[in-house]
Amino acid sequence: MNIKITKFYYGDIPDDNAGGNELQSAKAPTAGNWPLWEVFVRSKQGLDHKHVGSLHATDAQMAIENARDVYTRRQEGISIWVAESKYITASNPEQSGELYEPAIDKVYRHPTFYNLPEEVNHM
Known part of the structure; x- marks a missing residue:
């Protein structure tokens, strides 16, 4: 009796309900070739998203979750774009x-x- 044990990582199991998007390819990325994602976070005080860094993830959902864990540890963000x-x-x-x-x-x-008038300050 041969039993094969396979170790899976997040995103390796091809499952329609895994949380990825429809445009994801049929072949799931392996740990060695996860795509690079750029992360933008909107702070509580700001109106715009600022680039805060990059990370590797298998899909957009994993990128958002990892960005939340890595770049908003102190709950300083209210919105994340990847x-x-x-x-x-x-x-x-x-x-x-x-x-x-x-x-x-x-x-x-x-x-x-x-030419600005003298009354106009700090412009």
Whole structure:
């Protein structure tokens, strides 16, 4: 009699009720190739979400749960966003000159273009 014992980790069991999303592939990630997720937290005092770090998780639900445990240990957040890193597109800092060049000829956007009265403070 041969008995095979298999050790499963969170997210390894392909189950429709496991809490993942519909877009998740049929092949569950193994511990060595979990995707990287970027984590954004909205604080109780803020109106915007701030990037607080990254973590690895098998799906969005696991990423939110891990982000809660890692980045809001002191209950400082009221909302968490996670985004899989492969879906984030960023500009190249080395090409910032070409990217922002069209704004150079729009001097009316700079506050130095306007003369402010002496009564206006802290602007």
